Amino acid sequence: MNKSEKIYIAGHRGMVGSAILRKLKAEGFNNIIVRTSSELDLRNQQAVNDFFAAENPDYVFLAAAKVGGIQANNVYRADFIYENMMIQSNVIHAAYVQKVKKLMFLGSSCIYPKLAPQPLKEEYLLTGLLESTNEPYAIAKIAGIKMCDAYRAQYGCNFISVMPTNLYGPNDNYDLTNSHVLPALLRKFHEARINNAPEVMMWGTGSPRREFLHADDLAAACYFLMQNYNEEGLVNVGTGEDVTIKELALLVKEIVGFKGEIKHDLSKPDGTPRKLMDVGKLHNMGWKHTIGLREGIEKVYKEFVKTEAVAQ
Structure with a gap:
């Protein structure tokens, strides 16, 4: 080109x-x-x-x-x-x-x-x-x-x-109904931290690897x-390289600074076991x-917080 x-x-x-x-x-x-x-x-x-x-x-x-x-x-x-x-x-x-x-x-x-x-x-x-x-x-x-x-x-x-x-x-989609797993977790943990919620509910068992x-x-x-x-x-x-959804959730929780618990909604589907x-x-x-994954999520979370501040 x-x-x-x-x-x-x-x-x-x-x-x-x-x-x-x-x-x-x-x-x-x-x-x-x-x-x-x-x-x-x-x-x-x-x-x-x-x-x-x-x-x-x-x-x-x-x-x-x-x-x-x-x-x-x-x-x-x-x-x-x-x-x-x-x-x-x-x-x-x-x-x-x-x-x-x-x-x-x-x-x-x-x-x-x-x-x-x-x-x-x-x-x-x-x-x-x-x-x-x-x-x-x-x-x-x-x-x-x-x-x-x-x-x-x-x-x-x-x-x-x-x-x-x-x-x-x-420019990821952070809508909790239609988003993918990583942006959904970022938003859930962020809102839980801001609202001092005691727990965050994640979909499925957390065992699939992504x-x-x-x-x-x-x-x-x-x-x-x-x-x-x-x-x-x-x-x-x-x-x-892949991680379990639970490992991802723990990493996001740490990056966001949420101190509460993670609970599982087992009525929600897990999807493909591994991809x-x-x-x-x-x-x-x-x-x-x-x-790297940690570096990337830290970068994305900073951008997300900025965007949220502008939206408010």
Whole structure:
């Protein structure tokens, strides 16, 4: 990618898209185009086709998606499959029509079978049943990977797919109903500390293991892969290290400074027992994460406290 070439980031206000935008700006890229969802509805095929015809970008980072935690995925099943299928189908096809030089499609680790061997290797895709709570979202993301591969096979398009592990960072969603586990815990412990609550209730047993990657590390990996990876299939992006949800909760509790107890709501689902990425493929290409979990959470919590203060 040359600094002057036109780059379109779909989903620039989300956690992933905004991290990619920060990274590109830091690297000196100055011809970046973005649109808010109110300016361009990516679910609308005609609007997307018109946008691509008018702007004709050289590179596309497809980070736009309807996302949420276990509760949102399970409740809004139709929304998750419909909106994600529409967004990615419209953008990928328009990128082909306008002869975009390269497109990166961002997926999620939930594409892997629920009971796949750990750590998750790229070749485990489609080898078993998915976790039922987020199956519609996973199906949409798998379709995106296969669509990129199909356009590569039939039309020679340089479309690549990147599957990040669980992410956290600036512009995360802290809504307790729809958020992922780490921001939900941060908010719960923060509010409990402020209100001098005696306990914090966490969902499930705390036994599932999860891996967490800072969004800035993902953006660095995306920047690296956009310049160095040109193959079908997908690339896992993660740390290759995981913790139990209980260990995560204890770490967040310590960082936030909450002194009370942790209680478990066993009526809530645990989700997949473990989701650790095998990042050997990425490491062998020469990229590795740099932000440790404690350091990353401390950074994110400082940002969260600042944002909360401004909101009040």
